[in-house]
Amino acid sequence: MEGGIRPKRQSILIGQRSLDVYGETQQGPKFVVWIIGIFRKWGFTIAKYPWIAIAICLSISALSMVKIVLTPQRNEITGYTPYGARAKDEFQEYQDFFSAQGMLPYTSYGLPVAPYLFVVAKDNGSMIRPEYMRETVKILNYAMNNITMLNRVTGQNESFNQFCDSFCQLNEPIRQFYNGYVILSEPGAEPTSRIKLNYPISSVFGRTFSLQPNFFGVELYNETEDEIPRLLGAAKVAESVLNSTDLIPELPRLTNMKSVKMLTMQFRAEHKPGWTNMDVKKWEMKMVEVFERNYHSNLVKIYAYSQSYVEEEMVRGGIIMIPYLVVGFVIMCACSIVSVMTRVDSSYLMIHEWQRVTEHMRETPKKKDSVGHRMSEVLSEVGPAILISCLTNMFADAVGSFTSSPEITLLCTGNMLSMCVAFIYQMTFYAGLMSIVGSYEIGGDVEEKNRMAISIAENRRQPSKFHEATKPVISKFMKEYVEVMTTPVVYVGIFLIYITYLGLSIYGITIINISLTATKLFAMDSPLLELDHYRVTYQVPSYSMATVFISNPGNLSDPQRLHRINMLVDDLEHLNGTWGQNWGPVGTKFFMRDYANFQQTFGDESDDEFAEPDDSDSMTTTPATIVVKHFSDDELRYFLKWPEYDYWAGFVKLRNGTHEGEFKPTVFHEDGVYLDLIDNMTTDTWQSVLGTLVCMAFVCFIFLNNVFTVAIASLSVLSICAGILGILSWWGVDLDPITMAATIISIGFSVDIPAHVSYHYYQASIQEGPTSRPADRLANCLSSVAFPAVQAALSTILCVCSLLFVNLYMAGVFVKTMILCVVLCNLHGLVFLPAILIMLDSIRWAMRPKGAAAQAKGTAQKGASRKQKNARVRVIGSIKRFIRPGATFTTRRKVASICNGSTGAMLVKDTRKGMGGWWIEEFDPFSLFWPLCYSAGGAPAELAEEKLD
Template structure:
């Protein structure tokens, strides 16, 4: 036996001596060697061996550091749970963001107008202009305006009138309509002839628009009812718009909107008029409430994963003899029973610490962030599984520091690479100009990084405590354990030979080609679409009002606000002509409701001007106008602007005009509204929005911009493919760099990178085939899939390339490499992948869109990634000669089939033989054999 050790050690020394006996290099070769040496330091094998020994020698300080880090959990509660569905998924550099900024500048606001929509309809399907229903609508309008209030610091009651700005009388048309309807039905005469025709009514001598408030209208001519042409009205819409003058008002308005929603939900079912409410804050609240419903599902997933971890960990302990009677005397059985517990503790602490960091920084937690625990719990245990697997394979006769050093040397570079790639993939998403995606990706990146750190300093320290004392006997396996172990050894050898079978290779290659073709087809057919209906919870009460808006209100009345950011002189004919050309272009687009539905102050002002010129203003309102006699009909100027904005019929234009009566001209800037119909799909809305922007660009002199309620969503859909492509390319580029730094062999790196691309193509393509659209949620899931794909490719590639030579010193064969690499990662990979799926699968029962996207994506990436990691990559690498696998691009010498691993690997093999190598790295000083001492390498 001793002779065999001596011969093996001599062979190893000859190989090591050959490495340091290389011929002199050229200057270029020396430079290349220096670069290679620099990169070799980045493998960090020696660093991780030292770090493992440090943790093994000083576990208490490591646990203290862990305790300090998890103390941040105290900042996690209470969580600031809040979503921003309206603008949180739109890139901050999009046109819609710029248009919203111009709108705020136009109105002098600090935030976008907050709009709350209240829909009123009869439960018995009767017409909303029936007397009882109409008066109920008026009473509800007044109640919402006057009686619903919320308290704030320094003020007990904040009503709508406190923050409505120029929009306080936005719904007065309903009041006026109801008042005139009651009079006309009773046969009373109004001061001026009123005509309640739809869509343009005549109230108090002025034209008013009914189509903004009355929907599902059926009209006909009735000789017995000449005052209106309306036969039936299905729905009345009341819109409450708040101007955010100060940042703190946003919170007040949000609570007021929720108070309106609460009032509507508590109304008796016996009331015939049904009240439906929806607004941005209500949507955000419902999204977050639904996300909080995931807590029991997380508990189920966590429990299922924990049970699996316990079973699989105990199986590993059994297989490696760690439950043998010899270990009971030193308490190892009791200690090993706790290992599965600590495997679960690592990701759980990482999740809670991440929430603590968000709380400390004052960041909010959105719905996507509440998906993060499922991901981290499933993915974060992978490193621990790999550490445990290698820990169990090491000899128990080593000291604790030596054992942990060897474990970290084996797994440290591998788990560092996979963690780094996961963190980078999330960091790419965190850098995206979309707030909701950035919050989720940043949190996931932090949690992944913390899980990695905790694995090293917490789990590693516990392994140091629970390792057998120095000099403990090697565990003796029972007959049953030996039988099970032999069975798995034979199974592993059979599997490795199967991967070398040409028939199996051919069949699998054909399957893989079909898989790629399907993935490419799916990638080319995936559509960019973000629909509120899709992301809303199934059981939320706002699904109905959202459906009404999308299916009834927008198809009938789809408005756009056009803002003109320049002074406007009514008397300037050239400017008037150019402006009316702009208006005509908007009104001439497909689906326009025409000039009668356009809300344009200039047209009403000219009617008012002519009205005053005829002397009617004084008769109606009793105002004295000394200049009225000098006004001539048809010759317009700015003289009546002030009176126009004070008229009870036209004062609602105050919110659409910025006027300075001391300036000339007084109208400094203004806006108007053009309405459209029949834009029922998002494709229609995207097209019309681009046409609006094009019209504004054709009239630079007017400095016009548009704003539409769906502008953010339209730009989200238009930017999704670009955002996805940029994120994917950036992530893949980072994967290439990181993989090359750690593996350093061009051919295995190329195989790993191509496999990452294959997994990404398959995941994205089959997501599309699985009826998922490209939206912000799927982009997050795709980033996860790319990051996770490295887990399946990197481990197998590293272990395949770094396969040790046999004791005879000969290079490993392809079969040796297959057995070594698959044997090193197969069981940890199965454990990690199974725990990931077990943790997320309970979300299927929730049956909501966002959780289902992650479940489908993770299922795909686990299945596809496992097939690549355990089948495709080892099969392909086994076809390559050793010289290609070991070729180093940065080396100045040609690859050789007799090249060996680095000197640290040789030293490790010598130590396992019970000897140590010492000597100089120069060619002149030989390496010598000495008896091994603890820690020698």
């Protein structure tokens, strides 16, 4: 390298000095040479205009910070729904239906109002006890009358009772059940057929209503089991009542329900003209604020639920991670300082390389020394290494951004852009800052040249105490480790362990659970998690509502069309789920059946348009056997205004000019936005992993131009990915978009160490010849990779562990994934991969012809003997090219692998008086603290050597 910059041992993949591992007669890949030239020119440019670069970077950062502060944080509820999923269309249909009011001129589009209140007893008892029902009705009245929203048209604050039109009666079953219960509980009250408080259908004074949407966790009396106690008398029944907190303390029995664990109230309203989406969100959040923080009850616990609240909790879950990222930053800074102190971790490249260049310039001053020259040397060496790491991570995220769901696309795109911005800032802001500081450093060197030279010489001759203390320990450990790894029993055993690991990982992948719920996106202290527990326990097992939107009902005056709609509803009612048979007509709310009842009650008594209801369907509010044979638009308008049926106005829209065609039904389920990803989660994952792997292999091949290295690194990355997913499965982590994103991001981290190990092992085989022992190759390889890999692993683990303080599922998944990635990378790079490479080399060595093996053994013994005799030799004259690390020079006595070889040869400068040139000195090949090499140049001359006294 021009300028005589002394080389150091390799710990990076590609750089100016790293080109020399291709040999003295090769120049390396042309693309890499071109990249190095670009970085060299950029070094001079950034050193010339550092303040401009810093000013531009600071301006961009300031504008970005202002944008972040001014941008409101929001969360998209369908963010985790896959692209093209049916649930997206269903959710959009749901929003359009409830936010657009007919075809009137004042049609308003926006978020529909739909908060819920869930009420459970604090003693976990039944909610149909009189005092608990009374408290629930009190909560209902408060919610309907005391929480207001501004009507921008009238300028007045309106309560729910005032702005609701079509859904005001949704919670009436709770009120009517309580009223009927109070009437039947009065002293002397006799059971009457006019009041029936049964589940699922009740009736009060001729008005029939369903309890299913409001009563959950219902336990019914078993008529057969309860008949004997009833016959034995009221005393035993009373005794059983007193011994149970769930039983209703009323005799005689007033309802067929033994216990109800949870009551639910829904406050649904259409979007009004003049409302904004922010108004709706504020009103829903006011409901949360009032009942979860301000309203106090000694009997019940109240949980609020709404889309706005879910989004708010998701945003809060992401924000609470920010303070803990500072902890990780501090840890990484501390680890960076430690790595510079130990001078072995070249993953922190720029500052380390700058120190090396500065130290050399102080020892061998040159006229052309300048900030630009130093920065060009730094960037030409470390720039390509930083670039290849950046590109591999960016390609990994780029693949992830084209798969799965919008949230994962946003995550991967953001991570990809952060990698790109970090690279740009490192080449501009950080390089410019180093140039400014470097200019002062050079000025100080000029003033204190003599004193600084003496100080540097003393520091070089007297290493630090830490240096002296750690050198023998690490050297001894490396020797013993290589000896153990090259033992046949050990590397064969490790190979068998690896096969077992691979088998368990693949099996874990096959049994991984695929799931995503909104609760995974909440902080662990979110009240919604406790609410979800009650919903899963009491509501989901017995009640799950699906809303079917008929976008094209057609002309319902046509009897055939009407019959086909009735058949569609009948088919839906006869669908059975995995839990068993559904509720059928009892669980169906179909406006045509209520319309039929309306016609039957208020129409012409002589009209014979209706079939008689079947007694077997008497439990339903809208018997399935009542079929409308005649349909009238005018009559339907009166039906929708009738108080008993006015809630259907929110579900029925009259259109003019309706065309014949398909019904175009759309089924909406509240959890549908999460359920649709289950089917394509597996496909998205393996496609993302495969695409990322191909892109990374392509990038590595362009820079390394070595098929062996790329193949080993790619297979190692694939093995690491299998291990991550398999172990996460055994760890109890579900496969969801969060896990998939963490896996894709971790792929970018998993390529470095396997690529380092395979690359250095391959170069060691070239340097030491095809007959070199596997132990020599491994020693050469690990001396460059092992300790930096371990140090980087520890610093990364400490950094991500800061997220363990965050009570968030997402943070936990990322911590587990990154720790697994780092541990598996080091296991593959330092254990599995060396064992497999040694085993392959041992097999190849054993299969060689005996003559060749004997000759190689004799050559090795002869070389060792000659090495002992000629411990010190002096090179006379100049060499034809500059000496670079890893280069092999052949002399008459075949001194091989000068500088950074495992033969124990180190090129150092001969400082004895009257003696010029260079000489070879023995050293410990396992030491991580080798003396720094010098390079020499001059006119081409034939290389010769002679023994020194």
